[in-house]
Amino acid sequence: METVSLGRTGLQVSRLALGTGTHGWAHRSEQTGLGLDGLANLLRMAYDQGVSFWDSADQYGSHPHVARALQGILKQGCPRESVVIATKTSSRKGKEVTHDVERFLREVGTDVLDIVLLHCMGQRDWPQRYAEAMEALSRAKEQGKVRAVGISCHDLGALGIAAETDWVDVVLVRINRAGVHMDGPVDKVVPAIGRLYAAGKGVYAMKVLGCGQLTREARLAMQYVLQLGTVHALAIGMSRAEHLAQNARLIEELTPWHPLQAQR
Numbered sequence: 001m002e003t004v005s006l007g008r009t010g011l012q013v014s015r016l017a018l019g020t021g022t023h024g025w026a027h028r029s030e031q032t033g034l035g036l037d038g039l040a041n042l043l044r045m046a047y048d049q050g051v052s053f054w055d056s057a058d059q060y061g062s063h064p065h066v067a068r069a070l071q072g073i074l075k076q077g078c079p080r081e082s083v084v085i086a087t088k089t090s091s092r093k094g095k096e097v098t099h100d101v102e103r104f105l106r107e108v109g110t111d112v113l114d115i116v117l118l119h120c121m122g123q124r125d126w127p128q129r130y131a132e133a134m135e136a137l138s139r140a141k142e143q144g145k146v147r148a149v150g151i152s153c154h155d156l157g158a159l160g161i162a163a164e165t166d167w168v169d170v171v172l173v174r175i176n177r178a179g180v181h182m183d184g185p186v187d188k189v190v191p192a193i194g195r196l197y198a199a200g201k202g203v204y205a206m207k208v209l210g211c212g213q214l215t216r217e218a219r220l221a222m223q224y225v226l227q228l229g230t231v232h233a234l235a236i237g238m239s240r241a242e243h244l245a246q247n248a249r250l251i252e253e254l255t256p257w258h259p260l261q262a263q264r
Helices: 035-047 063-075 094-108 133-140 154-162 186-198 213-225 241-256
Strands: 003-005 012-014 016-019 051-056 086-088 113-121 146-153 168-173 201-205 233-237
Touching: 003 086, 003 094, 012 016, 012 086, 012 133, 016 241, 035 063, 051 113, 051 201, 051 233, 063 086, 063 094, 086 168, 094 113, 113 133, 113 213, 133 146, 146 154, 146 201, 154 168, 154 186, 168 186, 186 201, 213 233, 213 241
Parallel strands: 016 051, 016 233, 051 086, 086 113, 113 146, 146 168, 168 201, 201 233
Antiparallel strands: 003 012
């Protein structure tokens, strides 16, 4: 699978990311329900198929599963840099975020977290509300514990202000062709994502399949987001090996539709 540069982060990500947060809440998700070995094996299977971008979160409870998969990859002699791990903190205070970063490092079993996002930003004034949390992540980045920082977005105003906020390296956005579970109507969200991309942010997408409503037209759904030319990768929650294989194949087949410059 081809990879692309994730904005100006310096990270190379596969176009497909394996999401671990389907119905994720209270440290559980559909993926973690597979069990420690079940999800770890799926992540390693994804890696073998070129899906080297893994999306996790404290809220999903998926750090131990990611750690188990990462251990297996490292034991095979693969470099740590060959997989990009994103996670998210729901903390809002500086000290809490600092503690989260240290805990996440232990839970994932790594010296550096590739991406840490402030989870579920739902207000336009989030940079003012959560300045402490942002500062804590900036310090972690300066200390080499985090490579890139940003937000997962759940509000159109929050999405818009992210493009104007220098602190933001990466944004996880909600986008699909049907406008299902998005931050606003498609004709408002698409230009907002375009502004993120133009500002050099790393952009990856969730809800591409509309929380399952578009699975029967997965090719069209993925093609729609890829053709925007402003989204670097698609994060899709998968729990079965056959779904992983199907989605990986679709992404590879649709790569020529993607205007972004790819690198093998």
